[in-house]
Amino acid sequence: MQLVAAPPRALIIVPAFNEGRNLPAVLAAVRAACPAYDICVVDDGSTDDTAAVAARAGATVLRHPVNLGIGGAVQAGYLWAREQGYDAAIQIDGDGQHDPAYIAGAVRPIFEGRADVVIGSRFLAEGGFRSTLVRRAGIRYLTWFLRLRCGARTTDPTSGFRAAGRKAIELFATWYPSDYPEPEAIAFATRNHLRLLEVPVRMREREHGQSTINIGRSLYYLVKVSIALLLLPTRPDLLSLPEEPSR
Amino acid sequence: MSGELLTPHMRVFAVVVLLAFLGWVTVLVRHHRLSLRDSLIWLLSTFAALLVTIFPQLLVWTARALQIELPANALFTLTFLYVLLNLLSITIAVSTNSARVRRLTQECALLRAELQRLREKQLPPASGDGG
Numbered sequence: 001m002q003l004v005a006a007p008p009r010a011l012i013i014v015p016a017f018n019e020g021r022n023l024p025a026v027l028a029a030v031r032a033a034c035p036a037y038d039i040c041v042v043d044d045g046s047t048d049d050t051a052a053v054a055a056r057a058g059a060t061v062l063r064h065p066v067n068l069g070i071g072g073a074v075q076a077g078y079l080w081a082r083e084q085g086y087d088a089a090i091q092i093d094g095d096g097q098h099d100p101a102y103i104a105g106a107v108r109p110i111f112e113g114r115a116d117v118v119i120g121s122r123f124l125a126e127g128g129f130r131s132t133l134v135r136r137a138g139i140r141y142l143t144w145f146l147r148l149r150c151g152a153r154t155t156d157p158t159s160g161f162r163a164a165g166r167k168a169i170e171l172f173a174t175w176y177p178s179d180y181p182e183p184e185a186i187a188f189a190t191r192n193h194l195r196l197l198e199v200p201v202r203m204r205e206r207e208h209g210q211s212t213i214n215i216g217r218s219l220y221y222l223v224k225v226s227i228a229l230l231l232l233p234t235r236p237d238l239l240s241l242p243e244e245p246s247r
Numbered sequence: 248m249s250g251e252l253l254t255p256h257m258r259v260f261a262v263v264v265l266l267a268f269l270g271w272v273t274v275l276v277r278h279h280r281l282s283l284r285d286s287l288i289w290l291l292s293t294f295a296a297l298l299v300t301i302f303p304q305l306l307v308w309t310a311r312a313l314q315i316e317l318p319a320n321a322l323f324t325l326t327f328l329y330v331l332l333n334l335l336s337i338t339i340a341v342s343t344n345s346a347r348v349r350r351l352t353q354e355c356a357l358l359r360a361e362l363q364r365l366r367e368k369q370l371p372p373a374s375g376d377g378g
Contacts, residue, residue, distance in 0.1 A: 042356070061363070062356035068349050076353040083357060178349070 008087040008111050010037040012103065013077030014059070015070055016094030020048040026096045027057040033100035040080055041094070044073040050094075070160075071178035078164070078172040087111070090163045097129070098161045102201040106163040109197050116168045116194035119154055119186070120161030120201030128202030134215075138222055142183050149229045152190040154198055157183040161201050168194050177228065180221045184228045191232060253303050261300045269293050288336045292329050299325065 012030055016023055023041070030039055041054035045067030054061045062076045074091055081089040088110045092098040102120055109115040122130055130136065139158055146152045160182060164172060171192055177184035190196060253261070272289050275281035299305050299322070310321035 040360075060360050062353075062360050064352050064356050066348070066352055068352055072349045072353065075349075076356050079353055080357055080360065 007036075009085075010034075010088040010090060010107055011077070011081045011084070011086040012037050012039045012100075013042065013074060013081070013089055013091040014039060014054075014094045015042045015044060015073035015077065015091065016046065016050050016054070017044040017067065017070075017073070018046045018048045018050060019094040020046070020050045020053050022096045023050060023053045023094055024057060026092075026094060026100075027054065027059060030092070030100040030103070031057070034103050037090075037103070038086075040077050042073040042076045044068055044070075069178055071176055071181035074181065075172060075176035078169050078176065081164075081169045082173040086169065088163060088165055089169050091160065093160045097203050097205065099202055099204065102161070102199070103163075105199050106161065106201070109199070110163055110165040114195070115197035116165045117186070117189045117196050118163040119156060119196065119198045120159050120163075121154070121156035121198045122159065122201060122203045123155045124198060125200035125202045129205045130203075135218065138218060141222065142225060145226060145229055146183060146187060146190075149232065150187050150190045152186050152196055154186055154196065156198070157186055159201070159203075161203075180225060183225045184232075187229055187232055253300070258300055258303070262297065265293055265297045265300060269297070285336075285340060288333055292332060296325075296329065 012034065014023075014026065014030070019026075027039060027041070030037075039057070039059040040062060041050070041057075041059045042062045043051040043054065043064060045064045051061050051063050060080070062080055064073065064076065068076075077091060078089060088107050090103050090107060092100065092103070098120065106118045106120055109118050122128055131139070139156065142157045143155060146154060146157050158180075162182075162185075168189060171189060171194065172185065175188070177188065186196065269290065272281065272286050272293070276283050276286045303318070306318045306321055306325075309325070310316075310318040313321060313324070315321045315324065
């Protein structure tokens with residue numbers, strides 16, 4: 001039944017919105033760290049040269065004609081991964097805060113069949129950028145809430161460094177939250193009985209441009225995610241993960 | 248009592264406005280600028296408003312049933328509900344549509360990537376990106 005002949009294929013999903021300046025370095029680092037994996041840059045309606053830069057670096061470019069936000073961008077990557085039949089998908093941010101050296105460690109548990117979703121946690125790693133005190137408090141709260149609400153054990157629920165196996169790709173392609181989707185995606189995966197695992201990942205501060213999160217948005221983030229977790233759908237229609245008919 | 252609630256003058260005015268509104272919605276539907284599906288909630292709720300205007304006694308009964316002292320306040324309550332109901336239905340439609348737009352946007356991106364891949368297979372890579 002198992003086809004062991006071909007090596008497992010992995011897709012690296014890089015959502016990017018106006019990241020033309022950060023992208024070349026990020027993609028070069030990803031290439032250097034994982035030459036065997038394909039890269040898919042999701043250009044989420046950028047107004048700069050993000051798509052051209054990504055194409056020049058040899059990545060597959062998914063170019064959104066309009067901006068959907070990070071949730072829609074990441075999901076496009078999972079849709080591509082599902083359509084192209086990848087065994088694993090790794091999402092890292094396009095702004096350079098994630099070190100691609102940790103990709104291999106994040107995919108390994110998936111290829112070994114130990115997990116369906118792997119989260120890169122900055123708090124399990126020594127050193128690196130850990131965000132401000134206030135944001136850490138928010139992260140602690142989300143950690144606690146996720147565990148309370150659906151028993152998901154994670155130390156860094158807002159981390160955008162993720163790896164997903166086939167089941168998770170299928171799930172996220174079917175539905176993915178929008179608008180600060182990271183904690184909700186964990187809850188959704190746990191609800192659908194996917195196995196979660198965390199690996200240490202060192203994060204850096206972004207090199208160019210502003211992070212998208214300020215104080216007002218942080219507050220909105222917490223409120224929105226709390227409500228989303230409270231109203232967490234059981235979605236029995238998605239529990240069974242139907243086979244995608246071949247096109 | 249029902250005579251005091253709405254003066255004949257007011258009733259005629261209200262009926263004319265509501266009928267005009269019904270007519271407008273009907274025209275929109277006939278000219279395909281409003282789908283019948285989306286218009287149903289407007290047609291039904293406006294029809295209900297029309298009933299209440301023509302038979303104010305309905306309002307008095309409603310007020311009594313809800314233990315509202317002034318039937319006029321029952322009218323305001325119902326009006327408020329009417330607007331809320333229609334507003335909610337619009338919000339639902341907007342949510343549905345943004346989910347669809349999202350999915351279509353992604354599909355566009357996937358198709359474009361697929362097309363690019365086919366192009367690269369067909370043409371020598373030196374022939375440029377086609378702008």
